[in-house]
Amino acid sequence: GENVEQHPSTLSVQEGDSAVIKCTYSDSASNYFPWYKQELGKRPQLIIDIRSNVGEKKDQRIAVTLNKTAKHFSLHITETQPEDSAVYFCAASPYDKIIFGKGTRLHILP
Amino acid sequence: EAQVTQNPRYLITVTGKKLTVTCSQNMNHEYMSWYRQDPGLGLRQIYYSMNVEVTDKGDVPEGYKVSRKEKRNFPLILESPSPNQTSLYFCASSLGTSGIDEQYFGPGTRLTVT
Numbered sequence: 001g002e003n004v005e006q007h008p009s010t011l012s013v014q015e016g017d018s019a020v021i022k023c024t025y026s027d028s029a030s031n032y033f034p035w036y037k038q039e040l041g042k043r044p045q046l047i048i049d050i051r052s053n054v055g056e057k058k059d060q061r062i063a064v065t066l067n068k069t070a071k072h073f074s075l076h077i078t079e080t081q082p083e084d085s086a087v088y089f090c091a092a093s094p095y096d097k098i099i100f101g102k103g104t105r106l107h108i109l110p
Numbered sequence: 111e112a113q114v115t116q117n118p119r120y121l122i123t124v125t126g127k128k129l130t131v132t133c134s135q136n137m138n139h140e141y142m143s144w145y146r147q148d149p150g151l152g153l154r155q156i157y158y159s160m161n162v163e164v165t166d167k168g169d170v171p172e173g174y175k176v177s178r179k180e181k182r183n184f185p186l187i188l189e190s191p192s193p194n195q196t197s198l199y200f201c202a203s204s205l206g207t208s209g210i211d212e213q214y215f216g217p218g219t220r221l222t223v224t
Contacts, residue, residue: 001169006152032210043200043215044153089152093210096160097168098143102152 002027002094006101013080014109021104023090024072032093033066033073038103039086047088048075080108112137114216116201122222123191131186131219133201141206142184143168143213144176146197153200159184160206191223 003026013019025033034049050057050064050073057064061080066073073092077084085108090101114135123129135142143158145168155168159178173195175187184203188195198220202213 034212036213043217044213045215046212049212091153096141096158096166096210098155098158098210098213099169100145100153100155102150 002030002092002097002099004090004092004099004101006090006104008104009102010105010107012107012109015080015082017080019075019077019080019084019106021075021088021090021106022072023074023092023101024070025092025099026071027092027094028068028071029094030092032098033064034091034093034098035062035064035075036089036091036100037086038089044089077106080106082108082110084108112214114201114203114214116199116216116219118219119217120220122224124224125192126190129188129191129221131188131199131201131221133184133186133216134182135184135203135214136182137203137205137214138181139203139205139214140181141204141210142178143202143204144174144184144186145200145202146170146195147200147218148197156186156199191221193223195221196223197221 031052036044038044063076087103144156145153157176159165201216
């Protein structure tokens with residue numbers, strides 16, 4: 001079945017710098033790749049997603065890139081702000097299932 | 111207000127005592143799903159349902175049952191809970207008319223099995 005690896009598990013960046021989180025997946029049938037943000041004590045919320053017919057998608061300070069050949073996708077956050085501190089999960093969806101990565105805890109340092 | 115609700119929010123129970131966690135959505139979504147979240151393991155899908163009377167196993171279905179008799183409700187049943195099912199559980203729903211898409215999560219249910 002599908003397996004999603006996410007790196008790093010923890011990431012600290014200075015406020016204003018960029019953050020990059022990377023994920024790899026194993027099932028070539030996966031065609032939907034969402035990213036969720038989970039603040040402490042709250043439910044996960046979608047921040048951006050991409051489908052396999054698109055290589056890159058951007059929404060203000062957040063962008064996602066997908067390389068289907070290499071089976072990896074990445075989340076890029078530019079000009080990080082204190083409110084970006086959270087746990088981020090990538091996911092891949094083959095057919096109608098969804099498999100999440102183990103998460104990246106992002107710390108924004110003042 | 112469009113939302114996914116779960117009840118109860120917190121539950122402490124003993125090994126072997128059957129329990130049900132309810133999940134309801136008011137967005138007329140086709141797709142519903144249950145996840146468990148454990149430290150260091152992320153979110154893992156337990157069961158999902160594409161539509162009424164259609165349910166399928168996710169990654170970690172052992173020890174759980176679900177049913178989808180109505181579109182809005184998707185209860186999670188633990189017939190004989192064990193301590194390794196202590197976890198934070200999330201229900202989610204999505205439009206799902208053409209495959210999986212944005213999941214709207216409920217507030218979570220923290221379950222402790224002693």
